[in-house]
Amino acid sequence: MRKLFVVGSVALLCAASAQAEGARRQARKAATPEALQAEIEALKAPKVAWREIAWKNCLLDGLKESRATSKPALLWIFIDRPIDDARC
Numbered sequence: 001m002r003k004l005f006v007v008g009s010v011a012l013l014c015a016a017s018a019q020a021e022g023a024r025r026q027a028r029k030a031a032t033p034e035a036l037q038a039e040i041e042a043l044k045a046p047k048v049a050w051r052e053i054a055w056k057n058c059l060l061d062g063l064k065e066s067r068a069t070s071k072p073a074l075l076w077i078f079i080d081r082p083i084d085d086a087r088c
Contacts, residue, residue, distance in 0.1 A: 031039075056062035059075065066073035 054065075056065065062073050062075075
């Protein structure tokens with residue numbers, strides 16, 4: 001009898017959870033683009049230091065500015081080619 005009660009309780013909790021999840025999904029689908037944009041902006045950090053850096057696309061320009069301002073240069077390299085690519 002006790003096992004039946006436990007199994008029934010777990011099944012009821014799972015059903016309630018699934019129903020709540022469905023209601024949340026429906027609420028999200030009904031949101032307007034403006035509401036979604038506001039939600040996205042609320043998730044962003046208000047002021048992040050790296051967003052205020054004047055990033056350079058050209059290494060020579062970055063080095064020139066680094067020397068002029070006496071600040072270190074940060075070089076970020078990203079290669080998205082496969083390891084076995086013969087072009088490198």
